[in-house]
Amino acid sequence: xxxxxxxxxxxxxxxxxxxxxxxxxxxxxxxxxxxxxxxxxxxxxxxxxxxxxxxxxxxxxxxxxxxxxxxxxxxxxxxxxxxxxxxxxxxxxxxxxxxxxxxxxxxxxxxxxxxxxxxxxxxxxxxxxxxxxxxxxxxxxxxxxxxxxxxxxxxxxxxxxxxxxxxxxxxxxxxxxxxxxxxxxxxxxxxxxxxxxxxxxxxxxxxxxxxxxxxxxxxxxxxxxxxxxxxxxxxxxxxxxxxxxxxxxxxxxxxxxxxxxxxxxxxxxxxxxxxxxxxxxxxxxxxxxxxxxxxxxxxxxxxxxxxxxxxxxxxxxxxxxxxxxxxxxxxxxxxxxxxxxxxxxxxxxxxxxxxxxxxxxxxxxxxxxxxxxxxxxxxxxxxxxxxxxxxxxxxxxxxxxxxxxxxxxxxxxxxxxxxxxxxxxxxxxxxxxxxxxxxxxxxxxxxxxxxxxxxxxxxxxxxxxxxxxxxxxxxxxxxxxxxxxxxxxxxxxxxxxxxxxxxxxxxxxxxxxxxxxxxxxxxxxxxxxxxxxxxxxxxxxxxxxxxxxxxxxxxxxxxxxxxxxxxxxxxxxxxxxxxxxxxxxxxxxxxxxxxxxxxxxxxxxxxxxxxx
Amino acid sequence: xxxxxxxxxxxxxxxxxxxxxxxxxxxxxxxxxxxxxxxxxxxxxxxxxxxxxxxxxxxxxxxxxxxxxxxxxxxxxxxxxxxxxxxxxxxxxxxxxxxxxxxxxxxxxxxxxxxxxxxxxxxxxxxxxxxxxxxxxxxxxxxxxxxxxxxxxxxxxxxxxxxxxxxxxxxxxxxxxxxxxxxxxxxxxxxxxxxxxxxxxxxxxxxxxxxxxxxxxxxxxxxxxxxxxxxxxxxxxxxxxxxxxxxxxxxxxxxxxxxxxxxxxxxxxxxxxxxxxxxxxxxxxxxxxxxxxxxxxxxxxxxxxxxxxxxxxxxxxxxxxxxxxxxxxxxxxxxxxxxxxxxxxxxxxxxxxxxxxxxxxxxxxxxxxxxx
Numbered sequence: 001x002x003x004x005x006x007x008x009x010x011x012x013x014x015x016x017x018x019x020x021x022x023x024x025x026x027x028x029x030x031x032x033x034x035x036x037x038x039x040x041x042x043x044x045x046x047x048x049x050x051x052x053x054x055x056x057x058x059x060x061x062x063x064x065x066x067x068x069x070x071x072x073x074x075x076x077x078x079x080x081x082x083x084x085x086x087x088x089x090x091x092x093x094x095x096x097x098x099x100x101x102x103x104x105x106x107x108x109x110x111x112x113x114x115x116x117x118x119x120x121x122x123x124x125x126x127x128x129x130x131x132x133x134x135x136x137x138x139x140x141x142x143x144x145x146x147x148x149x150x151x152x153x154x155x156x157x158x159x160x161x162x163x164x165x166x167x168x169x170x171x172x173x174x175x176x177x178x179x180x181x182x183x184x185x186x187x188x189x190x191x192x193x194x195x196x197x198x199x200x201x202x203x204x205x206x207x208x209x210x211x212x213x214x215x216x217x218x219x220x221x222x223x224x225x226x227x228x229x230x231x232x233x234x235x236x237x238x239x240x241x242x243x244x245x246x247x248x249x250x251x252x253x254x255x256x257x258x259x260x261x262x263x264x265x266x267x268x269x270x271x272x273x274x275x276x277x278x279x280x281x282x283x284x285x286x287x288x289x290x291x292x293x294x295x296x297x298x299x300x301x302x303x304x305x306x307x308x309x310x311x312x313x314x315x316x317x318x319x320x321x322x323x324x325x326x327x328x329x330x331x332x333x334x335x336x337x338x339x340x341x342x343x344x345x346x347x348x349x350x351x352x353x354x355x356x357x358x359x360x361x362x363x364x365x366x367x368x369x370x371x372x373x374x375x376x377x378x379x380x381x382x383x384x385x386x387x388x389x390x391x392x393x394x395x396x397x398x399x400x401x402x403x404x405x406x407x408x409x410x411x412x413x414x415x416x417x418x419x420x421x422x423x424x425x426x427x428x429x430x431x432x433x434x435x436x437x438x439x440x441x442x443x444x445x446x447x448x449x450x451x452x453x454x455x456x457x458x459x460x461x462x463x464x465x466x467x468x469x470x471x472x473x474x475x476x477x478x479x480x481x482x483x484x485x486x487x488x489x490x491x492x493x494x495x496x497x498x499x500x501x502x503x504x505x506x507x508x509x510x511x512x513x514x515x516x517x518x519x520x521x522x523x524x525x526x527x528x529x530x531x532x533x534x535x536x537x538x539x540x541x542x543x544x545x546x547x548x549x550x551x552x553x554x555x556x557x558x559x560x561x562x563x564x565x566x567x568x569x570x571x572x573x574x575x576x577x578x579x580x581x582x583x584x585x586x587x588x589x590x591x592x593x594x595x596x597x598x599x600x601x602x603x604x605x606x607x608x609x610x611x612x
Numbered sequence: 613x614x615x616x617x618x619x620x621x622x623x624x625x626x627x628x629x630x631x632x633x634x635x636x637x638x639x640x641x642x643x644x645x646x647x648x649x650x651x652x653x654x655x656x657x658x659x660x661x662x663x664x665x666x667x668x669x670x671x672x673x674x675x676x677x678x679x680x681x682x683x684x685x686x687x688x689x690x691x692x693x694x695x696x697x698x699x700x701x702x703x704x705x706x707x708x709x710x711x712x713x714x715x716x717x718x719x720x721x722x723x724x725x726x727x728x729x730x731x732x733x734x735x736x737x738x739x740x741x742x743x744x745x746x747x748x749x750x751x752x753x754x755x756x757x758x759x760x761x762x763x764x765x766x767x768x769x770x771x772x773x774x775x776x777x778x779x780x781x782x783x784x785x786x787x788x789x790x791x792x793x794x795x796x797x798x799x800x801x802x803x804x805x806x807x808x809x810x811x812x813x814x815x816x817x818x819x820x821x822x823x824x825x826x827x828x829x830x831x832x833x834x835x836x837x838x839x840x841x842x843x844x845x846x847x848x849x850x851x852x853x854x855x856x857x858x859x860x861x862x863x864x865x866x867x868x869x870x871x872x873x874x875x876x877x878x879x880x881x882x883x884x885x886x887x888x889x890x891x892x893x894x895x896x897x898x899x900x901x902x903x904x905x906x907x908x909x910x911x912x913x914x915x916x917x918x919x920x921x922x923x924x925x926x927x928x929x930x931x932x933x934x935x936x937x938x939x940x941x942x943x944x945x946x947x948x949x950x951x952x953x954x955x956x957x958x959x960x961x962x963x964x965x966x967x968x969x970x971x972x973x974x975x976x977x978x979x980x981x982x983x984x
Contacts, residue, residue: 060938065972066850139847142831145824146807146849233825239808240823273704279719304810304823306828314742318735318975325731326724332696333723339714350697361686364735368682368742370675370749374664375818377810377845442660443814445845448853452785452841456659531712571737 025109026512027098030116033410034091037119038084046472048072053432053468056461059134059453069449070137071129071153077140078126078157081257082164085393087119089260090171092400093199094409099503099510100185102518107177111170118167123394125160129153139447142249144231144242148223155224158217165210165217172206175199183503186521190284193501193524194277197284198263202256202293207253207294216245240307247298255294256390258356259287259394262327263394265349268399270525271347272500273338279330280524285324286330293320303372310369317367324360328353343497344418348399352392352427359387362437364498367494377447381442390471398425398478403497403575405482410490410508418480423476431467435460500525619893627687665814668840670833672817678745685734725897731877749818753831756799758792764802764809764822764844767851767943776871777915783943791874793867794834810846813859819845834861843954846959850970851943866876887912887955894919894946898974900966908963909982915954929969930956930979941969 024030063074094112098105106112111527130134136157145153179200183192192200209248220242222228231233231242272278274443277283296316299308331353340346366372375381398421406412413511439460444451451457480518495504505527506515519530658665662683667676704714761772768783771790782788792798802811804824812819820828822844834840844855862870888911893901907913919926925945933940933956942954961982968975 061972063967065969066853067970070847070850070852134918138849143808143847146847147725149807150849210961232795241825244908273714274706275714276716276718278717279724282719294897304819305823307823307826310746311743314746315739318742319732321735322728322732326728328693330719330724332693332700333717333720334694335700337714338704339710339712339718340701340704342701342705350701354694354697357690359687364686364738365682367735368678368738369746370817371664371679371682373749373819374672374675374814376819377812377847438660440661441662441664441842442658442661442666443812445812445843447847449937450853452936453938475656 008297008384009494023113025105026111026114027094027106027112027409028190028510028512030112031091031093031095033116034087034119037116037123038091041079041083041123042088043475045076045084046475048076048079049468050472052076053465055304055449056451057465058452058462060456061450062547066449067137070139070447071135073447074136074139074157075126078136079123079159079511080160080389081253082127082142083123085257085397086164086168088397089202089257089393090115090168092264092397093175093202093260093504094171096400096404096503097196097199098178098182099407099506099514100189100501101179101182102515102521103178103182106174107182108174112174115167115171115174117343118163118170121159121351122164122167125156125163132156141246142220142242143246144239146224147220147242148231149556154201155221158221159226162214162217165214168206168210169214172203172210175203176207179203184518184521186526187502190281191521191526193263193522194266194280194283195260195263195285197287198259198266200494201287203261205252205256205259205291205294209249209256212245213249214247216242219245238576240302240305243302243305247301250293250301252291252294254388255290258392258396259290261352261356261393261399262287264396264400264403265331265352267501267587268336268345268349268403269334271403271497272341272343272349273335274340274341274523275334276500276523276528277330278325278336282326282330286326289323291319293323300366300372303369304376305359314367318364321360321364321367323572324363328357328360343402343415344415344422345399345497347419347422348395349404352395352399352421354427355387355391355395355426358434359384359392362387375440377445378440379436379444379446382446383433383436385439385564386429387437390429390433391606398422404503406492407503407508407510409486411485411488412492412493412496413481413485417477421474421477421481423471424477428467428470428472428474432464432471433467435463435467439464443491495527497529500528502526505530548612643713659984664817667817667840668815668834668836669818670835672815673835674745674748675817679740680883681741682738685738738930743936750830752829753797753799756831759794759799759801760790760792761801761803762790762811762822763805764848764855765805765850766807766809767844767855769844769855773856773871775945776875778871778874780874780893782857784854784941785856785936785938787855789868790842790857790859791870792832792834792859792861793864794837794861797831797833797862799829807848809844809848809855810844810847812845813840813842815840821846834859835862837861837866847903850945851941854941854943876891887914889914891916891918892928894921894968896921897924897971900928900968900975900977903977904980905966905977906980907959910958912958913956915942915952915956916953917942917946917952919950921946921953922948924948925970926975927952927970928954928956929967929972931965931967933957933959933964940967945970 021029021033024033049229051064055062055069082379094106127135132152134151134153136142136150136153138150138154138157142154142157178191179196217226219230223230223237224521228236229237231237231239233239266277288356293316297313297320299313300317302308303310303313335350342350363379366381366384402413402418403433439457442455442457444455444457484488490508492508494506494508496508497504501524502515502521503510505519519526522529664676664679667673747895759774761774763770763772768781769788770781771788772779780788780790793964798813800820802820802822804822804826806824807825810819810824816832818830818832820830822828838861839860842857842859844852848855860870888907890905890913891909892905892915894917895901915928917926917928925947926981928940928946929938929939929941935957940956942952942956944952947950959981964979964981966977966979
């Protein structure tokens with residue numbers, strides 16, 4: 001099983017850093033590779049967006065021609081979704097999920113590495129269109145039959161998406177196996193951190209949705225190259241079929257992009273409010289029901305085709321507002337009565353709530369079918385999806401990066417630069433995307449290189465362009481911040497945020513095997529319990545709580561893993577002053593410098609230093 | 613526990629004033645409808661605002677009537693959530709040096725049921741309203757007064773009036789004109805020849821996709837005479853941004869006169885009277901032949917366009933030649949080795965640049981108007 005990384009031979013002979021990173025199966029290194037790669041694609045896709053916005057700043061053709069423009073928005077959308085947000089959230093989960101569940105690695109470390117290496121290859125395929133006769137130009141949705149007629153770029157786009165999809169499927173299976181089979185003893189499903197829950201639901205969505213897209217892409221490829229006729233009415237096919245297939249993937253995809261951000265916010269808010277998550281169970285059920293409902297609303301992207309049963313898809317689209325509303329109000333209640341520390345991760349999490357709300361409310365508008373008739377394919381929809389993906393996913397991703405950066409590197413990102421980043425991104429996002437609501441209401445359609453100069457749309461478009469460039473500029477303080485922090489001292493410590501979950505119970509960065517020992521897990525906040533004495537005596541006396549069973553085969557874990565009643569809501573919170581009953585070598589029970597040497601604190605036969 | 617943020621208190625305060633200001637601005641601008649109240653039209657469109665552009669049709673009126681209900685519910689939720697967020701920021705910030713734990717509340721079934729039930733009730737109500745409006749908007753009259761078959765193809769529209777034996781095709785900024793009588797039901801049937809297009813007139817607050825292999829139909833009843841610009845709304849390839857058309861709504865007598873006029877005019881393949889004829893050849897992706905042209909002022913220009921390039925499609929476009937100051941673009945493209953005829957609008961005397969809209973960077977030339 002996951003023993004590959006548990007036998008680090010680095011101590012016996014040295015390999016070059018390059019070789020080490022190219023061949024690594026350590027989930028943390030793979031996670032870091034995912035994050036770095038997807039950030040590069042974020043910059044690339046962002047530059048594309050700036051080209052688009054520069055062209056649209058004023059009416060008339062400025063410096064792009066229609067063909068180049070069509071390629072730009074196609075590659076922008078495809079890159080941001082498949083090469084930035086998806087690999088970024090996968091990378092974060094790759095790094096954090098095994099730590100949060102107290103595992104030593106992912107269930108299938110080598111498949112994990114394979115999943116990662118498909119990402120740069122997929123990106124290469126997508127962009128190779130530029131060298132081979134023009135990149136894909138049918139939009140990220142690739143609607144047939146247009147996509148069946150355009151040039152070779154579409155074939156490369158198909159190949160790229162099939163590869164990236166395969167990577168996602170493998171990743172999803174890996175996460176599911178890891179989460180179901182490798183949790184530490186005591187970490188029942190209903191004690192899992194919300195980030196793990198969201199990764200779990202996201203993985204299920206990926207597993208059901210991506211194969212459908214892959215099948216559709218294969219059909220499109222056959223149509224294009226062998227006269228398949230799946231989507232060609234002249235050959236008995238149906239163009240609407242592509243839309244059903246694409247959106248059956250595409251709508252769950254929206255939740256694949258946003259659920260990890262929900263998870264991050266649900267991690268950050270309790271820590272920086274110093275309160276537990278308000279309504280843990282409600283969050284779990286809301287996440288699961290968003291995932292389930294996500295599969296019953298796909299045709300709301302197709303209201304204007306005249307080919308779908310409108311009431312069904314309208315109703316379920318409305319219904320999604322309910323679990324989303326529960327999340328928003330439970331987040332607010334989590335902060336209510338807390339003691340808020342407004343550090344950068346918290347600012348991004350709160351910015352997420354403030355702005356994602358707009359994207360969410362827009363979703364309810366779009367369920368109003370007659371209104372959708374007006375704004376479908378206009379800038380109103382462009383605004384909506386960017387409020388979900390920039391104000392939602394991107395804010396969530398930056399919250400995660402600021403929050404977990406000290407865990408990953410040992411260095412805390414600078415707060416002042418972080419706040420400059422946040423202010424620029426917050427204002428830029430609103431400036432770029434809010435005016436697009438108004439443009440769409442006035443009838444400006446999307447995916448056009450030019451608009452009529454007498455339509456009265458110039459001022460708002462100019463505003464939107466200024467906002468887009470502000471978003472572009474906002475990445476500069478972030479990158480500078482990362483650069484100087486990586487050069488500076490790595491003195492953040494194990495638990496700089498006074499956090500709740502297991503990843504903070506090991507060193508920063510964690511050792512290859514992740515944990516010396518685990519604290520007892522009696523709620524969804526094991527570290528909080530440890531620090532504030534909420535661990536009951538009964539709990540502390542079990543073998544699991546003393547860390548003795550950690551390292552045994554997970555399948556042999558005590559029955560309590562599955563059978564113990566859920567205590568997340570019922571235990572009586574913090575009783576300050578009570579003496580914590582904890583395992584003697586739980587990492588944060590004593591200050592770092594007073595901790596016994598690692599070599600003294602071992603009773604786990606699998607720990608590598610023990611090997612002769 | 614010392615935190616990196618604590619010593620930066622002044623910065624934090626600044627940020628929160630900025631946040632407050634931004635939200636206040638947002639809240640203030642939400643209130644008034646900035647949309648103009650005047651009737652629509654090509655030259656005098658409604659300025660963009662928080663409400664949809666003024667509807668021209670009875671069906672659009674229903675949609676515009678439903679919108680404010682949704683909008684004000686959304687504004688209420690927005691103000692509530694953002695207000696709570698701001699309140700939380702100001703009221704529950706940790707004071708420096710305060711290391712005590714707040715009360716550890718894990719949830720409240722009552723509260724959670726409340727904020728599950730209220731949104732569920734709201735969306736159910738909205739769903740009922742939506743279905744009511746939808747059935748009215750989508751209702752089809754038994755015997756519409758006018759029937760029009762709309763055909764969309766890359767990148768033009770054809771409007772056929774089967775009962776009037778009339779067929780109109782046009783392209784570019786203006787596109788073909790669809791004349792319709794006001795206060796009568798017009799049935800539109802949508803056909804596509806190649807890829808998916810979408811028939812969209814913003815002031816109808818309505819669009820319907822034009823799908824190959826499928827005929828979509830809907831009714832409109834326009835209430836005010838006027839000219840309404842329409843555009844293809846579904847991305848359909850290279851010249852998607854220039855796939856316009858115009859709807860001209862008229863009183864019944866005017867409509868009948870218009871139909872008669874079109875019936876006499878239709879079928880004429882000859883260029884407009886007084887047009888100047890020019891021949892232009894595209895050689896390859898870098899070259900027009902000739903690269904300088906001249907034409908008389910104030911006369912439409914008909915291009916006999918010959919694409920001898922075996923490898924790429926080309927066309928001709930003239931910078932700033934449209935009345936509104938935008939570039940006139942000749943469409944459809946002349947495919948590799950094919951010819952095309954383009955009619956450019958009459959131009960004032962002066963020097964114009966022309967280019968190929970597929971290869972604007974490399975294929976350029978100069979058109980001198982008024983010197984012949």
